[in-house]
Amino acid sequence: MPQNEMEKEQAYRALPKLLLPWYRENARILPWRENTDPYRVWISEIMLQQTRVEAVIGYYERFLRELPDIKALAETPEDRLLKLWEGLGYYSRARNLQKAARVILTDYAGKFPDTVEEIRKLPGIGPYTAGAIASISFERAAAAVDGNVLRIIARITGDFRPIDDPKFKKEITASLEAVYPAQGRGDFTQALMELGATVCVPRSPRCDGCPAREVCAAQRLQAVERLPVMPEKKAKRTELKTVFLLECDGCIALTRRAAKGLLAGLWALPDLDGALDESQALLAAENWGVRPQKISRMADRSHIFTHVIWRQTGYHVLCARQDERFVWADREALEGEYALPTAYKQFLSR
Ligand code: SF4
Known part of the structure; x- marks a missing residue:
């Protein structure tokens, strides 16, 4: 039985209080969490698309050592950039990073834009990455909704719509942004990411140690294994x-x-x-x-x-x-x- 709207809203409202203390105690130590400089957050988020955290760490550190800032990235020869990216795949990501770095140099005087709207105008940056940078680096109430967050919210709110439904994503983004806390916005974004990566994982989630367990409809309805509803996979x-x-x-x-x-x-x-x-x-x-x-x-x-x-x-x-x-x-x-x-x-x- 799906959840009614009031129960859903209550669950959303409870999330910051439940997730923030848990995140601050349990967050994995990762190199891009050492500081929230937008350049560093941006590079890590782009690398993490389609690639596992463990695989990204070495690439990230090498990349930052050689290209420590926007100017260095904008000016490096493309072949060198692609060499730094070698093995990560989806090379258009690296090319877009460089295009965006050049736009930041010319249109923003080398200063990373600080609103979701401006960040989204940069090449290669979609709503997820823009939300991540805006909240983590600039403390904006901007949600970063990817497959992990869709999965968590589908479970917590007991939502049986297929998670590729664009309306679903839009609604989740708006509902999360409505409950962003006044402080610790970047941490809230990262707490959701961390929950999806370490607890509310796709198969066999660790509900026993989950900070959101008390508001989770999937847990209450014993529907954890049936959520989220995945879209049909197209054959390759x-x-x-x-x-x-x-x-x-x-x-x-x-x-x-x-x-x-x-x-x-x-x-x-x-x-x-x-x-x-x-x-x-x-x-x-x-x-x-x-x-x-x-x-x-x-x-x-x-x-x-x-x-x-x-x-x-x-x-x-x-x-x-x-x-x-x-x-x-x-x-x-x-x-x-x-x-x-x-x-x-x-x-x-x-
Ligand atoms: S209780 Fe289980 S299904 Fe619900 S959010 Fe936590 S880990 Fe996910």
């Missing part, structure tokens, strides 16, 4: 690819991907559509003018993107000629200079 498209590790004099051939589409403009190993057999692969290498001497099949790999799965056949080809259509990178350059997406980098492990 599968594409077959053949990837070439062309090696000549200790160097590997790299090529730039097309400026549009998946992994746009990034460095890549040469690849072709389809799963080529060995003779087809050899012919392709000959046509590239690299004078293949020896070809061997590598272990098949796959890589999952948001909407597509690549099933990759790989060949290692020893070549006698470095054709100019490719950039030939030695080990040092591969490690220090060129950012190679994981879809390709996984073939270098041999």
Whole structure:
């Protein structure tokens, strides 16, 4: 039985009192929580999209060491930026960071804008990130509603609407913003994030130790496992690819991907559509003018993107000629200079 409106409102109102003391006692120590400078909060929030906290920490620290402020980010060469991002995936995030840093330098005299409305105008910043920065760095009553917060609120309020319903998200944002406390707004945003990350997790939430348990409708209605109602998953498209590790004099051939589409403009190993057999692969290498001497099949790999799965056949080809259509990178350059997406980098492990 869904909750009535009054019960929902009471639950919302109770949240700051229940969550703030719990957060202040239990928050994990994370490098981006050391200070609430908007640049630091912004970088961490963008990195954390689609990536686990444990994986982000090392990237975050390295990024901040090399690009400690907006100016450094705006001025760094794109290849260097992408190298710092290598392995995090979704490279448009890094490019948008730089675009936004340049906008802040030119339109805001290098000072991070401090309202949700202004922050949202920056490239690559949606309502979630804008809410996070505005509340954590500027103490605004701005909610940051992502999948975690949708899940928590669907459970607490006993809401059985699918969580991808845009109306649901809009309502949750408004209802949360109406109960933001006068003080500790950034902590309230982080408390919700922390609850979703450590207690009210997708499967088997830890209700026994939950600070919101007393107002949680899902708990009361024994509906925890049925909430939130997830949207139907769309099947991913599968594409077959053949990837070439062309090696000549200790160097590997790299090529730039097309400026549009998946992994746009990034460095890549040469690849072709389809799963080529060995003779087809050899012919392709000959046509590239690299004078293949020896070809061997590598272990098949796959890589999952948001909407597509690549099933990759790989060949290692020893070549006698470095054709100019490719950039030939030695080990040092591969490690220090060129950012190679994981879809390709996984073939270098041999
Ligand atoms: S009581 Fe359980 S379901 Fe309810 S908010 Fe807490 S962890 Fe989530």
